[in-house]
Amino acid sequence: MSVQRVCVADFEEEAKKVLPKAVYDYYRSGADEQTTLADNVAAFNRYAHTHTLNSCFCLSGTKKSLVWHRDLTSSQLLAMQIRNQSTVFRCCLVQGKLPLQCLCVSSGEDAAQAVIYGVDGILVSNHGARQLDGVPATLDVLEEVVQAVQGRCDVYMDGGVRRGTDVLKALALGAKAVFIGRPVLWGLACQGEQGVTEILELLKDELRLAMALSGCRSVSEVSRSLVRRADFTSRM
């Protein structure tokens, strides 16, 4: 009987069943108390969407424009294999070209310094929360890095991206693209290459829907005003 997987969590649940326990535990786990691991995911809930359309129409000036057909053509879906200490897969939704020299940073002071050294791109990453527990969630430092860089190079992020709405939030906070780690492993475990394709298509579909409901017809229309800190919203 074929299983219907409708979200990344479904892939993880199935992967857990098919992988040897030690392998699944190795993939899913983080450092020490795994505080940062949980926070990478939770950070996305600290941002709320500010725009929600009741239908697939939005008002732009006096004209009604259809936003159901989102233009993702400025985004290319790429599967990249990045080799560092070990071989890991990172997949990303990326606009434009691949970064030639991409440096991982986790703060503004680092990003500004990296720009001075002439990097082509910056990846905000805490290595999937597998190194130093207690460091901030990557989404929480993304905006600081974007501000420090001031448009001098592309900024990417990874860590905890599990939904199309997460992708939209990261783009709104200034990421040019997001990378995913564990979801790719869950896709591979479930159905090899086909499973990875399914994961990427799922996230693309979710992103398209989130964009439509936010009134965005293209990735270039995703702006900072689309999200606000949820704690700020709750005080209004």
Ligand SMILES: Cc1cc2nc3c(=O)[nH]c(=O)nc-3n(C[C@H](O)[C@H](O)[C@H](O)COP(=O)(O)O)c2cc1C
């Ligand atoms: C099993 C596993 C091994 C990893 N090994 C490395 C590594 O050697 N070096 C590194 O920079 N990141 C490593 N990462 C982190 C990923 O490259 C990526 O940053 C992270 O998985 C993204 O977060 P996500 O899994 O929440 O999507 C690893 C991740 C996993 C799941």
